[in-house]
Amino acid sequence: MEGILFDIQPFALHDGPGIRTTIFLKGCPLRCQWCSNPESFLKRSNLSYNREKCIACFSCVRVCETGALFELSDVLVVQHDLCNACGKCIDECPEDALKLYGYRESARNIVNEVLKDKAYFDNSGGGITLSGGEPLMQPDFTMEILKESKKAGLHTCIETCGFAAEAEYEKILPLVDMFLFDYKAGGSEKHRLLTKQPNELILENLEFLNTSMANIVLRCPIVPGVNDTLEHFKAITKLSHDLDQITEVELMPYHNYGEHKYEQIGLSEPALGIPAATEEQEDQWYADLAKLGCKNLKKQI
């Protein structure tokens, strides 16, 4: 079975235990204001144009059949909504200014690729991690990768935003060794404001995984001035006490490495355009949570 992904990252050190290979699947139901992977949003390929690399030769315009590329006053204009991701312009560009995010691959080929690093996994307690996007936007493909991974004896993690049908979590449960479960904001309205989706379903799924005895790492993106509030830290602390299956609570301090991608893929700028969190802020957040009595707090190193 095939699905669509946009990256395979070997030697990942922060996506579960040990050395891992992380698979980034396309498609996400959320639109977090701070997202550093906006190329994951759509469940199809999309074009990226790097203006800085472009020498305005217009070779790409000559092969584009949809009118997505055109010249205007010696400048290349990209109309992303007209692009069908055929890829013809990419081969024409002498400067690598154009690329497509997203390609189709079979679950078996992905796992075969991952297995090349099996020795590193065995020595470090690592394995495969499915991320994205939201892997459960492609539930059958995710299931297939997990099945192939287990057949090959790999430790499996899935990073999830929690916004998928409970039945999908139930199906993958026996095949997942660890859930890296995102927790972004407490109140549903605030969650909707920050991510474009409410959080009731997310909390229900977290509860479901807890009662199903899943191994859960709670991952909390913390964005300065957005959700680094006492109220949110109290909510994280409460979850760490209420849900026994949360074995670790990790903070994911905001960074802005992905900001440049927004314009390149034809999206307006990210809603936040704020500086990355500093180390001092991160230390303070961990100290605040420790003071509140948050259980199983673990800082990534």
Ligand code: SF4
């Ligand atoms: S990928 Fe195809 S449709 Fe899209 S801009 Fe390039 S040539 Fe045009």
Ligand code: SF4
């Ligand atoms: S082919 Fe590449 S360098 Fe030439 S105009 Fe198109 S994007 Fe720019």
